[in-house]
Amino acid sequence: MRVGLHALGIGDGARPEVIRAVATAAEKHGFARLWCGEHVVLVDAPASRYPYSADGRIAVPADADWLDPLLALTFAAAVTSRIELASGVLLLPEHNPVLVAKQAATLDVLSAGRFSLGVGVGWSAEEFAALGVPFAERGRRTEEYLAAMRALWAEDPASFTGEFTRFDAIRVNPKPLRGGRLPVVVGGNSDAALRRAATLGDGWYGFNVAAADVPARVAALADECARHGRAFDELTVAVAPSDGTPEHLPALGAAGVTELVVVGTPPPAPDAATWVAELARTWIRPEECGAPTPA
Numbered sequence: 001m002r003v004g005l006h007a008l009g010i011g012d013g014a015r016p017e018v019i020r021a022v023a024t025a026a027e028k029h030g031f032a033r034l035w036c037g038e039h040v041v042l043v044d045a046p047a048s049r050y051p052y053s054a055d056g057r058i059a060v061p062a063d064a065d066w067l068d069p070l071l072a073l074t075f076a077a078a079v080t081s082r083i084e085l086a087s088g089v090l091l092l093p094e095h096n097p098v099l100v101a102k103q104a105a106t107l108d109v110l111s112a113g114r115f116s117l118g119v120g121v122g123w124s125a126e127e128f129a130a131l132g133v134p135f136a137e138r139g140r141r142t143e144e145y146l147a148a149m150r151a152l153w154a155e156d157p158a159s160f161t162g163e164f165t166r167f168d169a170i171r172v173n174p175k176p177l178r179g180g181r182l183p184v185v186v187g188g189n190s191d192a193a194l195r196r197a198a199t200l201g202d203g204w205y206g207f208n209v210a211a212a213d214v215p216a217r218v219a220a221l222a223d224e225c226a227r228h229g230r231a232f233d234e235l236t237v238a239v240a241p242s243d244g245t246p247e248h249l250p251a252l253g254a255a256g257v258t259e260l261v262v263v264g265t266p267p268p269a270p271d272a273a274t275w276v277a278e279l280a281r282t283w284i285r286p287e288e289c290g291a292p293t294p295a
Contacts, residue, residue: 001249002032002259003283005276006088006240009036009072012268014065016075021272023076027083029280033238034076035088035118035205035261036069041127048124051189052208070103077111085111086238088205088261089120089187093138094131097145097165098172101152105176113177118205119146120187137164139192146184146200154180185238189217198224203236205261211241211248215255222256232256246283 005026012018026034042062049056060066069087077085085107092100100117108115121138122128128135144162151158153176157169176182186193186201189209194217197204204221206214218237225232238259241248252260262283266272 004033004261006035006263009067017269025273025276033084086116087118089118091122092119093141101149116183118185206239218256
């Protein structure tokens with residue numbers, strides 16, 4: 001199973017020297033992909049419930065530095081040559097899809113085709129309000145924006161008419177390097193997110209899911225694929241378990257997970273590279289730290 005690392009863009013992970021150290025060490029030590037998430041806005045006392053923790057609160061302080069994921073991953077691309085890159089996730093309905101299409105394709109070109117666009121619908125009503133985007137329509141907006149961006153990536157000129165966006169005979173270049181198509185990973189643990197992954201995505205990213213719950217969520221994803229005439233093995237399945245250990249790897253692989261994503265907060269430089277090496281010994285080469293080797 002592939003092992004990814006979700007560690008860039010927040011707090012110490014937002015410092016350029018830390019991004020450089022983490023990215024180059026992750027590539028050196030065998031991590032498959034670097035993930036970087038997004039929030040444009042945080043507030044001190046949110047009324048919205050964070051869906052990925054038991055208490056409904058995000059662990060990141062509202063005053064923490066949080067980089068734009070596409071810019072952070074562009075920096076990481078510049079200091080690496082092989083490791084894959086993914087937004088995990090970009091909150092698509094908060095953005096203009098024409099701009100995102102151009103920015104994502106630009107990152108794909110600059111990284112020599114290593115980028116996957118991870119998207120989600122968002123959960124913070126306060127964030128949407130600050131950006132002037134209706135919160136209630138975010139699911140439909142996400143689905144339409146994906147269709148519009150795929151038209152822009154594949155066609156030149158491109159036209160699209162929808163409820164939220166429309167354009168006629170426009171040219172948006174560069175194009176993604178893989179035949180005018182950029183892999184899209186749909187994030188979120190809800191049934192609606194699984195439906196979107198099955199019908200619209202090239203993969204699914206389950207974030208902060210209890211390891212014991214992963215098989216049921218993956219089975220639900222497979223059911224959605226069958227319901228909509230999609231082959232399950234066409235999708236990548238990346239999961240960041242909330243309580244995962246290397247001993248969970250065989251069971252997660254048997255359930256259909258193709259990438260386990262380790263989530264962590266790097267220390268300041270110069271210790272960040274050592275931190276990545278220790279994670280690699282635990283998750284990629286557990287025999288080096290005395291842990292049982294996954295089957």
